[in-house]
Amino acid sequence: MTNQEALVNYCLRLADNNLILGHRLSELxxxxxxxxxxxxxxxxxxxxIGQASSLLQYAAEVEGKGRTEDDLAFLRGEREFYNTLLAEQENKDFAVxxxxxFLTDAFDYFFYDELKKSADARLAALAEKSHKEITYHLRHTSKWMERLGEGTEESHRRIQxxxxxxWRFTGELFEMNEVDEILLKEKIAVDLNVVKIQWDKLVAEVFANSGISIPENVFMQRGSREGKHTEKLGYLLAEMQHLHRAFPGVQW
Amino acid sequence: MELQTDHINQLLGQIPDPEIPVISIVELGVVRGVSMEGDKVIVTITPTYSGCPAMRTIEMDIFNKLKDEGFEHIEIRTVQSPAWTTDWMAEEAKEKLRAYGIAPPNEHINQRVRSILSDEVTHVQCPHCASWNTHLTSQFGSTACKALYKCDDCLEPFDYFKCI
Structure with missing residues (x-):
């Protein structure tokens, strides 16, 4: 794998997380x-979705094959998406x-704080911008964790x-592969072990404040780094990509 | 050359923000620079929030304004860094916001010194009755850059332009 290929994959990973989770939230x-x-x-x-747009633009530029941000969002198949399994899970009830x-915001908060120091100036700039926004998201969702956890019997049961x-989808958030290895050497990528320490601490703190227990002995699902997903993603893509595939080249 | 960029800046200062038309895109701090390359005008802008849907409209407004004023070659560049902050908003703009019914952003407090999970430690003044007796209804408002507040004296809800 070349450095260029690694950087494209890294950008897609970050972009896809934001795009897919953004799409999920937009369903509401x-x-x-x-x-x-x-x-x-x-x-x-x-x-x-705004953050995803900037990241996809950058991925397309680095790739240099003439694909656009829209091509990457709307014309890739399921196995070419690198978002985490967590991001693609359905909305279900409000607690879910x-x-x-919250689990994503806590990760993003520390991840993008580290990415600000990236040797890649473009990623560092995007991280600086994103981090300010994520701070607001995290405050919002951590408050909800507390409200639901300490609310009624019903809300507590649902959030737990x-x-x-x-929980089984949180393990792979910190998984690193060849892409990370190559980009860590270049001081472009973030060391996810560093993020994990901070994430664990914050999640434990918020759960403790909310009366939520951390699940134990959970088998961790994985696969998104290789483009392997749960069945949820296919349905999401079918809806998200429908317009662009039905009317090729359509523009907003 | 300098005269010309001054002139362009002045023109850009006449373009209202599409969401908050009482202030211009220059006052908001979205326009980061104007330069000339030969006979081409280059306007550099930065988004307030990553997903701000007004950016496309702002680009179009700049393009049309300069076209109308006789400029032929126009390029609009978007930069992400340095990231936009409410600190760039001009003082006069804050007064205009207040008169329009939007509480302007308070002085920025260094986010790093505060706990991650706590709210901004700010008291927001009601733009309607000037009372400081207000409370946050929601961190998120009608546009990406605003939060919802309610005044506990005059009981009016209002928008607060939040610090970022």
Whole structure:
């Protein structure tokens, strides 16, 4: 694998996480549990899709094969997506939406803080921008974790169930492969071991404040680094890519 | 040359922000620079938020304005760094926001010294009755850059242009 190929893959990984999770949240637009939350999830979706757009643009430039940001978003198949399994999980009830978002926000908060120091100036700039936005997302979702965990018996049961179900997808957040190895040498990538220490600490703190227990002895699912996904992604892509495939080259 | 960029800056100062039309895109701090390469005008802009849907409109507005003023070759470049901050907003712009019913961003407090999970430690003044007795309704508002507040004295809800 060349350095260039590694960088393209790295950008796709980051972009896909934001694009797929942003799309998931956008499914709630107009259907949020109440007005303020509808606006909040739509705002977060907008930030994530905006970040994905910049990252896809950069991936397309580095790749240099004449593909555009739209080609990358709408004309790749399921096995060519590198978003985490966590990002593609369905919204289900509000507790699942919030738990998925909180676990991701906590990761992104520390990840993008580290990426600001990247030797790749473009990624460092995108990280600086993204980190400011993620700070707001994390504050929002960590408060919800507390509210749901300490709320009623029903809300507590639901948020604990959500965490129990999603926990198996958190292991691969920190998985590193050849791409990371190559880019770590160049001081471009983030060492995910560093992120893991901070993530563990923050998640434990928020869970403790919320009366949520950390699941134990969970078998961790993996595969997204090689483009292997849960069955959820295919359905999402079918909807997200439909317009572009039905009307090739269509523009907003 | 300098005269010309000054002139262009002045023209850009007449373009209102598409979402908050009482302030211009220059006052908002979105325009980062104007330069000339031969007879080509290069305007550099930066987004307030990554997904700000107004960016396309802003680009179009700049393009049309300069075209109308007789410029033939126009290039608009978008930069991400340094990342936009509410600190770039001009003081006069903050007054205009207040008059329009949007509480302007407070002085930026260094985010690093605060706990990750706590809210901004700020008191926001109601743009309607000037009371400081207000509370946050939601961190997210009608556009990416605003939060929702409510005044506990005049009971009016209002937008707060949040610090970033």
């Amino acid at each position: 637009s107009g259907k949020g549990p109440f007005l303020e939350e509808d606006i909040a999830t739509t705002n977060i979706a907008l930030d994530l 939406t919030i738990a998925r978002q 169930d959500a965490v129990d179900n999603l």
